[in-house]
Amino acid sequence: MRNFFVRSRLRASSMIEVTTALIIISVIFSLAISIYLNVQRSGFSSGKIMYAMMLDEVYSVMEETGDIESKEFVYDEVSIYQETSVHPSNPSLLIVRIGARNAEGKLLMEKKYLKYVAHKE
């Protein structure tokens, strides 16, 4: 091995050296891929952005129409629910939970808002 570093030119490598190098490369590559997939799965995804936009849109519609009733409906193959409950501190204040579930019922995303609703005189 000392000659390897000393000699200025290599004429040949043993098969074991090549195999070792390839094994190390493939291990590093597989590790990199698994880290990449893990990062991809836990972070940015078009799905999460889509669900967030979907929930924002449902909230905007609720704001415009004033429809604060609890309900559930299917939107783009995703089940969206809107749950409202009275805030313990004030009856004029509602806690609105808007969330998205997939077909298996798994929670994809949920957002919470407070909504002021004045009592009509």
Place this chain on the structure above:
Amino acid sequence: MKTAPIFRGAAILNHRVNAGVLQLALGISLVVSIICSSMILVAYFSKLLFLNQSIQDRLRDNAVSGIQYGMAMKKEMFFSTPLIVDLFGEETDSVELIRKPWGIFEILVSDAWRGSHHGSRTALLTAMPDAIGKSIIYSPDNNAPLYLVGNAKLEGTAYVSERKFSTGYINRRGYEGEKLISGEVRKSEADIPRIDTVLLHAAHTLMAGSQKSYRINTLSQFPFRQQFSFRGTDTNLYFSDQSIDVSDSIGGNLIVQSSIKVRVTADARLNDVILIAPEIDIDKGFEGSVQCFATHSITIGSDCKLKYPSALVLLESEKDSLIVVGQNTLMEGVVVIPGKDQSISSDAKFTLMNRAILHGMIYVNGEADIRGAIWGHITAKQFIAMSGSSEYRSHILDAEITDQKRSRSMPGSLLWANTNELTIAKWLE
């Protein structure tokens, strides 16, 4: 091929390949590792960006929820006193709320935070109009009808005296319309509706040099081209003993006060600022949103555009004090001459000139000379019409007062003719 084999036992391992193969493998591995590391970096930074964005979105939602909380709990909140609130009772979403007076409106500042991240929203609050606020006219019952002359046009519900409307005659002109009013007529009370004085009192004390409701941060120099944030409890005030000419771009959390006069030129760009002075003049062609508080006069020139939420308020009105809105001017907001109380009217006068449009609400505990158009509501103690030097009481000449052109999004005022339902007049930040 003369180098000694490392493992002599295995024939396959004795097989030698050209040195170029290892170099090729190393080269490929270098390329692969560069690609892999760049992919990991891209994924990492996109994740970081996404997480930051998610936190910002959540803080923004929490800040908006904080505003909603403040609207519901307004009566329990004191002016300029921060309140920290756990929004959902889960100890994960906290906001700091600050309620501040801002002229005839109120401001709610909501600041949500998580770690070093902050999300803030500021809303200008007002109230929704009640039945009177949705009507076009409230004229206290003085046992006389309201006389309509010329092209006077009324569309909407009107609260007037029992004798309702009649046709009048001024300067050889009678009533030129077909129908006196298109809408319901209801009987009004003898007194003008009561006005809520909390916000007016806050402005009045500021005018008198006292600072009870506002927490003032005094500016030593007049600010140029600055937009002041509404965050925090403080209100920025620039005060001068001299007349002030405003001809620059300024906006936000700023009160400009003079003990003599404030003049706003057409070049000035004002956004949401408050002007206080005995006399306030706004030059012809000005555009912007501004609240004016004066004791003697407010004069808006012709061809101006005062955007919502603007306000003209005449406090401590003396004889000859007036508010004039010039020709071809469009004003969106509120005009108030509160007078002394319900029974004692003011000596002040409000004049809306020809072809001027006031889109909003007017309260005049004095005389109202309406020659232009009102798209909204007017409460006036006394309507007058001027012809030459003659003054005709309880007359409306050539004015258009309608609710048909009133925007659905135009709210009412916190001062009078409102319900207990608050609404956001404008998102300031």
